[in-house]
Amino acid sequence: MLAENVLGMAAPQAHPKRSGSVCNACFSTLRLPLTSTLTRQAAGIGASIERHSLRTSRGGRSAGTFFWPASLAVAVGVGRCWRGRARQHQQRAKPIVVRATPPGTPGAEAQIDEADVTIVGAGPAGTLLAYLMAERYGKSVCLIDRNAAKPWPNNYGVWQEEWDALEAKLQLGLLDCLDTQWKVTDCYFGGSWDIPVEECLRVDRPYARVDRTKLKKKLQSFRVRVIEESLDIEVVATNVYGGDSLRHDAEGSTVALSGNRYLRTKMVVDATGSESRITRRLPAAGEPPAPKPGFQIAYGFECLVDGSTHYKPEAMTLFDYRTDHLSFDPEWESRAERTPTFMYAMPLGSAPDGSGAQRIFFEETSLVARPGVSFEECKKRCFARLKHLGVNVRPGTITDEEFCYIPMGGPLPEPGQRVVAFGGAAAMVHPSTGYQLCRMMAAASEVAEALGSALGSADFTPDAAAAAAYSAIWSPANQAQRDFAVFGGEFLMTLDVAGLRGWFDGFFRLPEPLWAGFLAGWPTLPGNENHESWWARLTFGVQLLVRIPWEVALRLVGGIAQYTITYGIPLVRSVTPLLGEPPEYAWVAPTAVEEVGDPVAKREARAMIAAGHNEKAG
Numbered sequence: 001m002l003a004e005n006v007l008g009m010a011a012p013q014a015h016p017k018r019s020g021s022v023c024n025a026c027f028s029t030l031r032l033p034l035t036s037t038l039t040r041q042a043a044g045i046g047a048s049i050e051r052h053s054l055r056t057s058r059g060g061r062s063a064g065t066f067f068w069p070a071s072l073a074v075a076v077g078v079g080r081c082w083r084g085r086a087r088q089h090q091q092r093a094k095p096i097v098v099r100a101t102p103p104g105t106p107g108a109e110a111q112i113d114e115a116d117v118t119i120v121g122a123g124p125a126g127t128l129l130a131y132l133m134a135e136r137y138g139k140s141v142c143l144i145d146r147n148a149a150k151p152w153p154n155n156y157g158v159w160q161e162e163w164d165a166l167e168a169k170l171q172l173g174l175l176d177c178l179d180t181q182w183k184v185t186d187c188y189f190g191g192s193w194d195i196p197v198e199e200c201l202r203v204d205r206p207y208a209r210v211d212r213t214k215l216k217k218k219l220q221s222f223r224v225r226v227i228e229e230s231l232d233i234e235v236v237a238t239n240v241y242g243g244d245s246l247r248h249d250a251e252g253s254t255v256a257l258s259g260n261r262y263l264r265t266k267m268v269v270d271a272t273g274s275e276s277r278i279t280r281r282l283p284a285a286g287e288p289p290a291p292k293p294g295f296q297i298a299y300g301f302e303c304l305v306d307g308s309t310h311y312k313p314e315a316m317t318l319f320d321y322r323t324d325h326l327s328f329d330p331e332w333e334s335r336a337e338r339t340p341t342f343m344y345a346m347p348l349g350s351a352p353d354g355s356g357a358q359r360i361f362f363e364e365t366s367l368v369a370r371p372g373v374s375f376e377e378c379k380k381r382c383f384a385r386l387k388h389l390g391v392n393v394r395p396g397t398i399t400d401e402e403f404c405y406i407p408m409g410g411p412l413p414e415p416g417q418r419v420v421a422f423g424g425a426a427a428m429v430h431p432s433t434g435y436q437l438c439r440m441m442a443a444a445s446e447v448a449e450a451l452g453s454a455l456g457s458a459d460f461t462p463d464a465a466a467a468a469a470y471s472a473i474w475s476p477a478n479q480a481q482r483d484f485a486v487f488g489g490e491f492l493m494t495l496d497v498a499g500l501r502g503w504f505d506g507f508f509r510l511p512e513p514l515w516a517g518f519l520a521g522w523p524t525l526p527g528n529e530n531h532e533s534w535w536a537r538l539t540f541g542v543q544l545l546v547r548i549p550w551e552v553a554l555r556l557v558g559g560i561a562q563y564t565i566t567y568g569i570p571l572v573r574s575v576t577p578l579l580g581e582p583p584e585y586a587w588v589a590p591t592a593v594e595e596v597g598d599p600v601a602k603r604e605a606r607a608m609i610a611a612g613h614n615e616k617a618g
Contacts, residue, residue, distance in 0.1 A: 111261045115142040116455055118255055118265040120231060120278065122148045124156075125423025125440050126271030127219045132444060134223040137452030141223070142263060144255075146230040152212045155300075155361065155400065157316070157346065159516070160206035161526045162438045169524055170445060177218055179211040180348050182316040189505045191322050192498035193549050200312075201508055205516065207316040209346060209361075210437070229258055234277045239418050246278075248418045252462055267420065267451060267465055274407040274424035281427060282414040284583045288568030291490050293410035295372035296434040299379040300344070300363025300404065304351050304397040309358050310389040317345040321501050325388030326381070339373050340497035341366045341381050357394060362386065367500075368408050368434070368489050375403050406434045409489050412474055412482075415585050418462055420469040422447060428473070430521050432488035439522040446472040467587030477532060478523070479582035483570035484537050485521055491559045499552050506547035514540055538575040 117133050119126045122145035134141045160181060167174040185207050190197040233245040233255075241247070245256045252266040270278040274293070283290055311317045320343035326333035341364050348359035364382035366373035386393060409431040413421045422428075428443065429436045450472040454465030474482075495503060507515055517527025518540065530536050545553050563571055573579040 119269040121271035132448035144227045156210035177215040178208045181208040186315040188320040189501040192501045270421045270425045276425040279421040280414040281411045290411035293407040294368040294370045296406035297372040298365035298404035300402040302400040304357040304394040311345045313347045325385045337497045431486040464587040470585035476581040480574045484574040502549040
């Protein structure tokens with residue numbers, strides 16, 4: 001799950017369960033000489049924390065299969081009405097010193113450096129794309145992030161099968177970048193629908209924690225130049241930015257750095273996270289408004305536990321949605337039922353001191369809500385749960401404390417932008433789960449190929465290159481799959497704790513390729529073929545419907561209708577062939593002036609006018 005650091009605190013850490021990008025950068029790098037005199041001292045575009053979080057469930061109680069077709073019929077009708085309304089070198093270039101008069105520095109000497117690609121934000125997304133562009137496409141790359149030299153602060157957790165698929169695709173040695181692995185994953189959904197409180201649903205699917213230090217080192221390239229500073233870039237209209245921080249022209253872009261330095265680049269990539277100030281996120285022309293983002297909020301930490309850890313040491317606990325730990329306070333328990341949170345636990349092995357204590361990572365998480373659940377509430381629920389479960393956290397051993405903030409959903413990047421958004425900035429966070437790391441990595445090679453091919457073309461056009469990169473991320477098929485997941489996130493926000501227990505209990509009782517594919521949600525990741533077409537998504541929905549409690553199924557039917565009334569055709573379009581496809585990020589070459597209108601008539605008129613003038617002159 002992708003969070004960007006939009007808190008005013010030191011890099012809130014994304015935690016093992018999510019994926020994301022944090023603002024940091026390369027190790028063996030060439031650095032440009034820096035002068036810290038930037039009068040526009042930026043707010044720190046590099047501070048991105050891309051994170052991915054997972055959440056899912058299992059089992060089922062019964063629900064009638066007629067609900068899905070009925071709700072779909074209603075949604076199709078509403079969708080049609082809505083649609084009717086909508087239509088009314090990798091060698092460092094020698095710096096060039098030229099005489100210039102930049103704004104605010106009359107007569108000063110400006111230093112201009114050059115790069116094929118400039119990437120802003122050095123978390124996993126920016127660092128991986130920089131590596132691919134430099135190492136595999138031989139392009140000169142500049143990576144800008146004020147926190148480039150700092151460690152990535154987030155923990156990242158991944159399904160082992162997805163990580164294996166990424167290694168097979170990228171061939172980067174990613175299997176060396178895992179530190180803890182579990183062969184099974186546990187979930188607790190007891191307390192509703194006749195599920196016993198102590199019942200554990202075990203999923204026989206391995207899970208792993210990424211070693212973020214090893215991953216960062218693996219993705220760094222000495223061919224990538226790093227600038228450790230902030231940029232004061234804020235988009236105010238399509239391809240228009242406040243001040244002189246970023247300007248585009250026909251050949252590329254110019255980025256203003258500190259100390260009267262400028263970077264001339266062919267392409268700019270925004271990898272600064274979900275709440276980027278560089279990329280505009282707005283629906284395409286004619287598309288309905290998208291729901292506002294929801295927020296995944298989590299408080300977590302690593303610690304030593306003396307005695308029982310409650311959770312099985314051989315398993316990664318993905319969900320514990322039980323609320324009996326708050327039964328001593330009925331008002332608090334009622335609040336937790338209305339705004340659910342769950343425990344996420346990663347056993348990390350024995351303490352190095354030989355005391356017999358266990359290292360474990362705990363995190364209390366609100367899956368998605370709008371507005372988000374407070375961090376303080378998550379923290380209090382976390383410690384109340386551990387106390388109730390008899391988990392004795394050794395005093396003074398809490399480390400790696402995390403405050404995770406992950407925007408989920410919202411609109412896609414506005415078409416026509418010259419800056420290429422990637423990772424969280426491109427809305428790549430899974431709208432229902434918060435996962436992002438593996439999704440971003442799965443898309444990186446296609447984006448790098450699109451940019452590499454465009455930059456190598458004799459007729460290179462920056463706008464066409466940007467459109468090609470966006471098309472690699474958000475093809476119509478990928479957009480339709482995301483639309484389905486956006487509805488999922490919106491629906492989950494309407495459920496109380498009993499609804500979520502029933503929903504996830506049914507979810508994890510689906511065949512593994514179905515639920516695993518939904519969690520992955522990106523081409524080339526395992527199981528995604530079960531969600532890539534409208535028919536596959538519809539089939540998935542029907543199979544889930546018959547596994548969840550009928551009360552939850554009824555709410556789903558109503559949710560489909562309400563969502564379609566509010567947000568138009570995207571959901572219906574994602575599960576039927578009736579309403580076409582989402583729009584492409586296609587680039588259309590501007591029409592030459594002489595070709596506008598009826599060029600034949602205009603040429604005839606000009607010829608007749610000229611002939612008339614000649615007759616008078618004669």
